[in-house]
Amino acid sequence: MxxxxxxxxxxxxxxxxxxxxxxxxxxxxxxxxxxxxxxxxxxxxxxxxxxxxxxxxxxxxxxxxxxxxxxxxxxxxxxxxxxxxxxxxxxxxxxxxxxxxxxxxxxxxxxxxxxxxxxxxxxxxxxxxxxxxxxxxxxxxxxxxxxxxxxxxxxxxxxxxxxxxxxxxxxxxxxxxxxxxxxxxxxxxxxxxxxxxxxxxxxxxxxxxxxxxxxxxxxxxxxxxRPQTPFVARFIGRNTLVAGKLADAGGLIDTPYGPMRGIVADKLLRTGDAAQIVLPSEALEPLRQDANNPASHSQFQGNVLSARVLTVEVVAHTRLIRAALADGREILLDGHVGHGGGEGLAPGDPLLIGLRPEEATIVAAEQP
The missing domain is CATH 3.40.50.300 (P-loop containing nucleotide triphosphate hydrolases)
Known part of the structure; x- marks a missing residue:
């Protein structure tokens, strides 16, 4: 070429x-x-x-x-x-x-x-x-x-x-x-x-x-x-970045919300390094009320967050859920009406959020 x-x-x-x-x-x-x-x-x-x-x-x-x-x-x-x-x-x-x-x-x-x-x-x-x-x-x-x-x-x-x-x-x-x-x-x-x-x-x-x-x-x-840096993850799309420490170079990161899994984008990261996991709004799935049964969300391999619904907005075929994590931090779920477990959710409802590991990306920690 x-x-x-x-x-x-x-x-x-x-x-x-x-x-x-x-x-x-x-x-x-x-x-x-x-x-x-x-x-x-x-x-x-x-x-x-x-x-x-x-x-x-x-x-x-x-x-x-x-x-x-x-x-x-x-x-x-x-x-x-x-x-x-x-x-x-x-x-x-x-x-x-x-x-x-x-x-x-x-x-x-x-x-x-x-x-x-x-x-x-x-x-x-x-x-x-x-x-x-x-x-x-x-x-x-x-x-x-x-x-x-x-x-x-x-x-x-x-x-x-x-x-x-x-x-x-x-x-x-x-x-x-x-x-x-x-x-x-x-x-x-x-x-x-x-x-x-x-x-x-x-x-x-x-x-x-x-x-x-x-x-x-x-x-x-x-x-x-698959953003490769924190800047790209923040600039492109609507992602939530959660800071933590790489527990395993294979894609396990310890976070304030528990261990989570993703794909390591920065090949220079080593076990013990400060890192961040990128949670894309389109990949976050609201789980149904019966999702407390671990068998119902085994595909998430532990990538399940507890939250509370703040707002639910439907625009055409898109449903936007704004939720608060356990520490009050806000997170956005961007999905299609009729898909997933978000039907009937209202402000104040408890919510579990699932993310498949292959849709999460681990990047380096934010540089000061």
Whole structure:
């Protein structure tokens, strides 16, 4: 498989001494859809801008198809960037906006017109080719921005929060179009977003960043079900982390609620080390009232917590139970109506919570 993008020890430090990106290393294969996620200020947009050439690189290298491009100006790089505000020229028609990048690259008018026509046809824009920005809907603006980025036939398309300005329904619609387009064209996409759900739906792999560094790079399902660090466990999904001490490297941890079992994600953990067990809200099962019989929850292998119901909320087919553990700590159970033992629960009711060991993850203790 061809490697389209390689980041080697990438670092960005500003003149005031603030470091935005530190020692970022990443390899992206041709045709991958890779998303960068993390809290504001984590370095994801700075990383994207260094790839695009809009931000100087303090140290490290950016390579595209094996060629170092650190000092190459943006317009010479085999990349194209789409921004959150789309950055369309209001005085130009849709067709002229799409042709702009080709003109900047010195492409002859006849070829510009043909390439522009082809991409407008693919994105269903031909019937609005003569309109200006003021006459376009949000979805049309988004498609024009995509067309302008794709018409130059980049090896890599860089997308910086491109759906952030759209309403929820339009955003979901464009997500579907974007994924289908990327699969059809086979172009590598590097996508920056604040929306976890967006990254989980669209990406082949997700890069989680924190304080300028990469915390984890995984497929969406692995990232969601098997976080490797406390930060990722707190950032992705709705998990409860319980601190304890690793009693057995095979996955037994002593906690304030008794011994629990899970999968050890951090291979550096050793018996006796401080650790945490991650309890995903979707994997927590409310047990029926007869669950005091140990035989009725043997599949949980001791991962059973006593609690008291605080609130029960039903949203469509989802039931959210907020409960308090024995020490008062709150925990959330996120399940489907009609499944498990949560039917008929009301605030104040006693509750047992089960978690299968294979759905729990053990990570290192929180760093001070």
């Amino acid at each position: 061809t490697v389209d993008l390689e980041l080697v020890g990438l670092r960005k430090t500003y003149p005031n001494g603030a470091t935005a990106v530190e020692d970022v290393a990443l390899t992206v294969e041709q045709g991958e859809f890779v998303s960068l996620v993390g809290p504001s200020g984590c370095g994801k947009t700075t990383t994207l801008r260094m790839i695009a050439g809009f931000e100087t690189i303090t140290a490290g290298d950016v390579l595209i198809r094996g060629k170092r491009i650190n000092d190459m100006p943006p317009e010479k790089r085999p990349t194209s960037t789409i921004f959150q505000n789309f950055a369309l020229f209001p005085h130009m028609t849709v067709g002229r906006n799409i042709e702009y990048g080709l003109a900047a690259r010195g492409i002859k008018p006849a070829e510009r017109a043909e390439r522009s026509r082809r991409i407008m046809e693919k994105l269903d824009l031909l019937d609005i080719a003569d309109r200006k920005e003021a006459g376009l809907s949000g979805g049309q603006r988004q498609r024009v921005a995509l067309a302008r980025g794709l018409v130059v036939e980049p090896q890599i398309l860089l997308l910086d929060e491109p759906l952030g300005a759209l309403d929820a329904n339009l955003r979901r619609s464009i997500q579907n179009e974007l994924k289908l387009l990327q699969r059809t064209l086979g172009i590598t996409f590097i996508f920056v977003t604040h929306a976890q759900s967006e990254a989980l739906v669209l990406s082949d792999r997700i890069v989680v960043m924190n304080r300028g560094r990469i915390e984890q790079v995984s497929r969406p399902v692995d990232l969601y079900t």
